[in-house]
Amino acid sequence: MKINIPEVHVPRVVIVGCGFGGLELAKHLAKAPVQVVLIDKNNYHTFQPLLYQVSTSGLEADSIVYPIRKIFKGQKNFHYRWGEVLKINAEQKYLETNIGNCNYDYLVIATGTTTNFFGIEGLEEKSMPMKTVVEALNLRSLILQNFEKALLVTDTKERDALMNFVVVGGGPTGVELTGALCELKRHVLPNDYPELDFRKMRVILVESGDRLLSMMNEANRTKAVEYLKELGAEVWLNIKVIKYDGHEITTASGKPIHAANLIWAAGVKGVMIDGFSADVITPAKRLVVDEINRVKGFENIFAIGDIAYMVTDKYPKGHPQVAPVAIQQGNLLAKNIVNLIQVKVTKPFVYFDKGSMATVGRNKALVEIGKFHFGGFFGWVTWLLVHLMSIVGFRNRVITLFNWIWNYVSYDRNIRLIIRPFHRPEEDKPAA
């Protein structure tokens, strides 16, 4: 059965995924002589960099996600379908999805990445990933549920475990989430739970390598550790997690930690679609593409953003999996698809690296732009402005800004709501 999409007499470009790359590509095809079909299993675009603020009760979901149909309101050649792609049939040029088959002339894989647990024992079942809005909301619920439980238990070891937070992964996500958890500990939770002793609450950032924010220079990396320690976090470097049972975290150095909260932000892998041969898929499940993001060995199949693996002299290990790469690739591919249709020469991708930034807490952020690097309040304001302006939609910006000002002034986080209690599949759902 075919998906019901108007048949027109221009080439059909099917884009799978409405992340930063897919969104940019579809927008820039607005005036191109093509029909754009965007398929995403979510009817909204997610601003992933702020997911950690949803997890920590600082922002509600609607401020960082935006309805796809609203983004493309009025774009005549655009068609969105709410569905999930299952398989690619490259010979006959069509996709199999859960809502039917969809033929294409040009196919762009922009499915991004998902959490990579590296097959470590117990992680997938017991740890919390934070790559989607639903995962962030589940984490928000679990954090609050565990404090409600901590009030009830009398066994101190169990109570400590419920109040211990271990974040694994020293990248921006891990650092930012760790900072946010420290601020919950300092300013918010003690008011909510006066019966609990928050000197007992531990926030530990665990990194298997020897550094945090490895994309930054040494000065900023050192400052990141300082900032986290000032906020009360423990930073454990060169420590590998090898097992988790939901209560105890086993590490390679033999140092076990008791924690009911393990947030895994230590790796990603591409969201692969069936139909590609092994030789175009990297170990991290990325698709090998050429300099115009064309998947190796295919005429009309492309991959952009985190899932694309493009090797250049400057990036012998592939490009970094960050939003700017996805946006720039989406932008360029729009032009190149038109070039291909009009049999003109295509333009190879060259990544313009604007730099990187991470925030740790109020007045504490790290910014790196080319040779310049700075932090502190100025860095923090820079981080706020850049992120605020990157959020899709004026309304969302206003709501986010208001929440940020409110949280800053009140030292509070208002959205500590257990709207859908989180239960691991194997658990019996309690009445509450």
Place this chain on the structure above:
Amino acid sequence: MKINIPEVHVPRVVIVGCGFGGLELAKHLAKAPVQVVLIDKNNYHTFQPLLYQVSTSGLEADSIVYPIRKIFKGQKNFHYRWGEVLKINAEQKYLETNIGNCNYDYLVIATGTTTNFFGIEGLEEKSMPMKTVVEALNLRSLILQNFEKALLVTDTKERDALMNFVVVGGGPTGVELTGALCELKRHVLPNDYPELDFRKMRVILVESGDRLLSMMNEANRTKAVEYLKELGAEVWLNIKVIKYDGHEITTASGKPIHAANLIWAAGVKGVMIDGFSADVITPAKRLVVDEINRVKGFENIFAIGDIAYMVTDKYPKGHPQVAPVAIQQGNLLAKNIVNLIQVKVTKPFVYFDKGSMATVGRNKALVEIGKFHFGGFFGWVTWLLVHLMSIVGFRNRVITLFNWIWNYVSYDRNIRLIIRPFHRPEEDKPAA
């Protein structure tokens, strides 16, 4: 096993439920010589009158719910526990809950009401209730899911059913939801789904009685019907729903309607707790109470709000199940519990009826205050202000006000997000 709550040497008042009544009671006991224990299965208070705006993508959940612990921040004698009460053991004066047992000196049942399907065939399984935030979010998802599906189906009868909305119940909830659905049809959905013919979308309000808003006078009741028709709704009076299979609604008058969306707002019943004998429970599962809200036959068990059934000369059929009654009863019971403790005379409850109001759409509302009644723009503004000021928390008021202004000016509803797709239990969860 007992719930872990500090034992103190003052009487313990246990309140079950943090709706309008329980919230008001707990607040007014702040300075009373008692320990207040509040148990609710949600860690937040819900402003139910605006649930319909969450269902129709106008407001996000966090603007109408508020964390219980934040409300009572700093109230020394207050203890909240996240749990669900299962059974009352009146002889030994303790509650059985899913988190342990809890003894009490005074017990107040403020559990409110839930949807009453009256055992009508298929309703509980196939229709959508809207009494909780989760139910409102599920409805929001279902509405959007069905339009996504409507795009895919080619069978016109099936497509029409997906685009038909039947709201049953002519009270404020039914009227307000019907109006909001009409505004989605007029201003929002056609932009999202240019491929669909919205002349086909029907919004039908079905009421088994001969009138809408029966608590209002005839002028306002007539105006309500006019307003709804102006907005494009069909109003069916004197029509009883007797069966629903998820596609077709069977009515007593034999007139069937094809609709995949049936929202049931036609009745409530008390959220009863085991342990009461039949003679204190009314057919609508309300608890018979005396003039100080004491449950008939009990010394120290009370019921307030929607679940309390108090008969007076002025209200021979019990008091209306509205927020003001709950708030006034909670307020008075706080004083009376202190009176009982101090062996002083108690004060009987007298309901001060401030009037009633309902909004149908932009610039269209109906207000009734004593002998005065008015509608139109002035009524609408009155409705907005009264509701805005009733929302708990300044932040929530600002966010709600901003969203209202935004929605009013832009004719838009921004939160059309399928964050958690809704699936009926018996359905297989599709991949998307």
